[in-house]
Amino acid sequence: MRRAFISPAKYVQGENEILNLGYFIKTFGESALLIASKDDAARVKDKLVHTMKEYGVTIVESGFNGECSRQEVARLQQLAKEHNCACTIGLGGGKAIDAAKCVAEGEALIIVPTIAATDAPTSHSAVLYTPEGEFDDYAYFKQSPSVVLIDTTVIANAPTRFLVAGMGDALSTYFEARATAKSYSNVNAGLPCGRIEGVGEPAKGTKAALALAKLCYETLLEDGYKAKLASDANIVTPALENIIETNILLSGLGFESGGLAAAHAIHNGLTALEGAHHFFHGEKVAFTTIVQLVLENAHKEELDEVLGFCVSVGLPVCLADIGVHEVTREELMNVAVKACIPEESIHSMPFPVTPDDVVGAMIVADQLGQQFKARI
Missing domain, CATH: 1.20.1090.10 (Dehydroquinate synthase-like - alpha domain)
Incomplete structure (x- = not known):
């Protein structure tokens, strides 16, 4: 009988853990594409600035439009290529995380949930929608995220x-x-x-x-x-x-x-x-x-x-x-x-x-x- 088990390569959870995000970016290279809504990025802006300075890395903000569509994924992949990003960060809720999975396609992916509302952050699958927000398809990748990083302080302050x-x-x-x-x-x-x-x-x-x-x-x-x-x-x-x-x-x-x-x-x-x-x-x-x-x-x-x-x-x-x-x-x-x-x-x-x-x-x-x- 064939059996299988899949999991992220690394799971890290702790208070103010986003301050250490730069360390994990550094394991892939010098820069990362950040996929997050404006509100979620603003909530942790100070921590992002701190970790960039602490570890000497660059986090490129993507202006994510909030919808995990094929068109948005293609735009984000092009942006990552233009900025020579070594890894992808999905920060926030479900659609930002799914978009990051689609952009990374199973490689060099860091997931940073800001809420604990589902079990999707650790998975190797994503849901695609049309630009209008209607269901499109499921996407599966060869492996789960490289790193799942949980800042419990951020989650404690969510509704x-x-x-x-x-x-x-x-x-x-x-x-x-x-x-x-x-x-x-x-x-x-x-x-x-x-x-x-x-x-x-x-x-x-x-x-x-x-x-x-x-x-x-x-x-x-x-x-x-x-x-x-x-x-x-x-x-x-x-x-x-x-x-x-x-x-x-x-x-x-x-x-x-x-x-x-x-x-x-x-x-x-x-x-x-x-x-x-x-x-x-x-x-x-x-x-x-x-x-x-x-x-x-x-x-x-x-x-x-x-x-x-x-x-x-x-x-x-x-x-x-x-x-x-x-x-x-x-x-x-x-x-x-x-x-x-x-x-x-x-x-x-x-x-x-x-x-x-x-x-x-x-x-x-x-x-x-x-x-x-x-x-x-």
Whole structure:
């Protein structure tokens, strides 16, 4: 059986860590292209100036337009070439990070998240959009980022909602990896969607990935609420440090090397419900994790544990919590059909899943969430 595990070459996390960014640039050369929104670049401007002086490097600002499109990627690659940049820095949220991955194409890439809202910073994939912001395609690269650099002081000063959303994304990691392991399904660490030539055959997950995914869940239960309080106060505590690592590193390694299953597929189906569009990825994944547990007929104790965690940190547990206050069975079926298309990860569940199964699980999960909130 072929197994695969993928990870960044280096992960570094600490207070004011951006002050050391120049050291990592220096390992590649004398200059780097910075891909970041104006606001994100301004938030850390003093640290960027300090690290350039400290390590004698140049950081070239790119004027990133905010959209990870093919056109913007081509412009940024040309800019990097004109300035002879030795590496690429993706600083900020998802689209800046994805644009940096596309520009670097798997080489000399430093990722510096300013929020801990998803597990995308460690991955070797990106999402491309049109210049108008509509989904275009997925992109996969031969390896994960060279360096993932986390400044916990910056993340502690970001709105807490981002951190909580990251916990929602991380919440699904263990349950999806567990399902993938039971079904012996392929994982993204192998050959993702057959889009990379010469990489080899698809691969199954490793025991290491499943163990990290389980640690991800255990750390959420142990430190999630305490980390939320620290974020509310904009201070770095051991609990916040643990949850930042959980949201970004443990969840990132867990999802790519452990596998995705029903939770993320049903999340993707939720694009059919307009009311859910204004909620973050991880907020919706928290609810769809409960849906997956219903599909699995999980023990009541496990369901209650997940529901209790979500309520404690402010994650959604029912459809109303993600903006869906009224919904018809036909609308839910549209979600379910999207979730069950042949290429979706729902087929990594250890049993066949039909759109009817998904509709039923969403209805029951919604009721469970409502009833749990009414009891507390």
